[in-house]
Amino acid sequence: MSVLVLVEQLDGRVKDATLATLTAAAKLGDVVALVAGSGDAAVQAADAVSKVAGVSKVLLANDPAYANLLAENVAALVVPLMADHDAFLANATSIGKNVAPRVAALLDVMQVSDIVAVESADTFVRPIYAGNAVATVQSSDAKKVITVRATGFEKAATEGGSASVEPVTAPGDQGKSRFVGAETQESARPELTSAAVIVSGGRALGSEEQFHALIEPLADKLGAAIGASRAAVDAGFAPNDYQVGQTGKIVAPDVYVAVGISGAIQHLAGMKDSKTIIAINKDEDAPIFQVADVGLVGDLFQILPELTEKL
Incomplete structure (x- = not known):
């Protein structure tokens, strides 16, 4: 089968989530980006x-209408292309979750969301109940529309391919939405969703000042990205971009350090696939210790400065 994959990029660099989606697509058939x-x-x-x-062909739609991947414009581009493809795959990111449902609606098919494994050309595995269970789902639709959770697949190698690049006719701006602006935070630290090490703080840190004073030095020593629980974000300790969890970002780093995070289901759904989880919490009965590989029970206000100093 032929699989069309929507590529997300930033300043010409293909995002890691797309590399994982390309791996998923290769399990289905011929990959067209x-x-x-x-x-x-x-x-x-x-x-x-x-x-x-693994990429056999690249289709390039170069038009100002696609500068910010507005969902209405991208969906109008994708749907005619699906006449030549059997499946459409997008990242389970804010962009993919915006585009894919529109494509599915225009094709009049169901969407299979957030898959973490491919069983066959029509059967997929996806987490449900905040990741506490997994469901195997089968689609009988002639055209498949799928979003892919990046943590479920290895990233495709960025070298080794030699696909041709072909321009495609773009329908352009649909006039249904417009890009007003974006507020982004520049950081020298790794991107949260692709970082090898993440240090996350919770509400137990007590204040925004304590969050930055304790978490940032440790993250700097480890070369880590910074994350936060929803409770910490809601309390104003950290910006929304830092939120890890079911309603935040899904991550699976090599090392995840959870500081002052109790381990609510909402948070665990976003980080429990991390290879090594280190938890620091004064409550020895905190749920976070049930998923942690290394647990340290104690006062984080004493432990963190000492740990940072010894690294």
């Missing part, structure tokens, strides 16, 4: 994804 963007960044992304192992 769709780069929708504007200007040099789109061209650079198309060139980059053409080198990814």
